[in-house]
Amino acid sequence: MPELPEVELAIRRLRPFVEGRVLRAVARLHPSTRRALPPAHVRAAVGQRVLAVARRGKYQVFELARGDRLVAHFRLDGDWNVGPADAPLPRYARLALALDDGRRVSLVDPRAFATVTWHRAGEDPVAGLGPEPFDPGFTPARFRAALARRRAAIKLVLLDQRVLAGVGNIYAAEALWHAGVHPDIPADRIGPSRAARLLDAVRLALSRGLDEPGRVFATAQTTATTHELMVYGRDGEPCRRCGRRIRRVVHGARGTWYCAGCQR
DNA sequence: TATTCCCTGTGC
DNA sequence: GCACAGGGAATA
Numbered sequence: 497m498p499e500l501p502e503v504e505l506a507i508r509r510l511r512p513f514v515e516g517r518v519l520r521a522v523a524r525l526h527p528s529t530r531r532a533l534p535p536a537h538v539r540a541a542v543g544q545r546v547l548a549v550a551r552r553g554k555y556q557v558f559e560l561a562r563g564d565r566l567v568a569h570f571r572l573d574g575d576w577n578v579g580p581a582d583a584p585l586p587r588y589a590r591l592a593l594a595l596d597d598g599r600r601v602s603l604v605d606p607r608a609f610a611t612v613t614w615h616r617a618g619e620d621p622v623a624g625l626g627p628e629p630f631d632p633g634f635t636p637a638r639f640r641a642a643l644a645r646r647r648a649a650i651k652l653v654l655l656d657q658r659v660l661a662g663v664g665n666i667y668a669a670e671a672l673w674h675a676g677v678h679p680d681i682p683a684d685r686i687g688p689s690r691a692a693r694l695l696d697a698v699r700l701a702l703s704r705g706l707d708e709p710g711r712v713f714a715t716a717q718t719t720a721t722t723h724e725l726m727v728y729g730r731d732g733e734p735c736r737r738c739g740r741r742i743r744r745v746v747h748g749a750r751g752t753w754y755c756a757g758c759q760r
Numbered sequence: 761t762a763t764t765c766c767c768t769g770t771g772c
Numbered sequence: 773g774c775a776c777a778g779g780g781a782a783t784a
Contacts, residue, residue, distance in 0.1 A: 497778070528767075554779080571779050572767090588768095607767045609779070648761080657780080665778070748762075750778065 498570040500629065500662030501705025503554050506576055511549055513578050514558070514593070514601060518545045521594040528608040529591040537614035541566055552622045553661030563617030568603065574610030577602040625661045629698050640691035643683040650686060651679035651747050654698070663698060666728045669753050670701035673727040673737075678759045679745070679752045727753040 498506065522538045524530045544560040551557070558566040568574075577586045581600040585592065589602040591612055603610055615621040626642070627634040639660075646653045653659055654668040663671070672679050675697035677690060686694065726736055730753055731744040740757035 499779095526767095531766095569779080572777080573769090605767095606769060607778085609767060611780090655779085749764095 497572050497664060497666065498554065498574060499664035499667050499702075499705070500551075500554060501667075501702055503556060503570060503662070504551055504706060506570070507549050507551050507556055510556075510576050510578070510601065513599060514546045514595065515548055516545065517599075518596040519543065519560075519593055520596050521592075523592040523594070524590075525585070525592060526590040526608050528610070529603070529612060532611040532613050533591070540564060540616075541614055553625050553628070553657055554664070555622050555625070557621060565615045565617075565621055566612055567615060567621045568612045569610060570605070571609035571611070572607050574603055574605040577604050622661075624658055626656075626658045628661055629663065629695075629702055634695075636688065636692035636695050639695045640686065640688050643686050643691060646683040648683060649680045649747060650677060650683045650694075651752050653683040655750075660698070662702070665750050665752075666725065667698070667701045667705065669728045670704075670726055671698040672754060672759060673697075674700050676758055676760065678756075679747065679754050727755060729753060 519542050522533070522542055524533055524538070541560060541564070544562055547559045547561055549556060549558050554569060556568040558568070560566065577589070578599060578601050579586075581594050581598055583600070586602050586604050588604050588606045590605045590608055590610060591603040593601040595601065603612060613621070627638070642659050643650070643653060646659070651668055651672060654663050654671065655665065669679070671694065675690070675694040677686070677694055727742055730742040733742050734740065735742055735755035735757055738755060738757040740755055742753050743756055744751055744753050746752070
């Protein structure tokens with residue numbers, strides 16, 4: 497499911513096709529995209545040149561020439577498809593952008609959870625979003641201060657986009673495993689050294705997702721290949737670090753996998 | 761702060 | 773054939 501790394505890679509693939517192009521038409525192909533993007537907003541965006549596409553957390557921000565923006569969010573399984581405008585639409589296309597070079601960018605999203613919204617110039621389309629995990633200004637001390645304000649389980653707090661932008665269910669579980677932190681620990685009980693370790697672990701887990709797939713890497717504990725998960729979805733399988741069986745618990749209707757042996 | 765809802769393919 | 777999965781907004 498698209499979290500920060502997958503969204504970043506999707507943007508990198510899309511950029512060469514859309515940056516500098518003019519939006520000739522926007523087709524809303526499903527009730528979900530018609531809800532999120534009313535006709536007036538389509539009219540506002542059509543005819544404008546796309547100056548740049550930026551990422552903020554899991555959001556993709558299309559900067560338009562007049563200063564307004566289209567903002568896409570993949571949610572659970574959205575992705576972009578690029579092809580000629582006269583080709584048949586891909587299966588599960590929920591929205592399509594016709595470009596001035598004859599190409600068409602389609603938002604492909606089987607579950608129709610993805611959104612594309614329009615935001616007037618001057619408006620902050622991602623207000624309230626927390627810091628970027630790789631922002632050098634986001635220090636372990638700031639991370640720890642944010643955690644200290646929260647009593648909920650650290651797993652849930654890592655998913656809170658106001659605390660940290662871009663981490664979802666998979667990378668939260670992976671980061672907690674890398675850091676050796678139990679998912680149920682209350683966030684405000686995480687001290688400075690564990691907060692520093694956890695921030696490093698978040699960055700490590702996200703980096704693995706950004707790496708070339710299949711490259712072998714080693715950490716202090718284990719050797720694996722990039723995009724290979726350490727705990728997520730490995731219910732009952734042995735921990736790659738200590739061999740104990742991975743357990744699955746539920747946090748707010750979402751699965752969390754962890755190792756009771758080395759996450760404390 | 762906890763629960764519900766939006767959707768539909770996948771896996772039992 | 774049906775429960776389940778899940779990010780974020782809305783609701784209680």
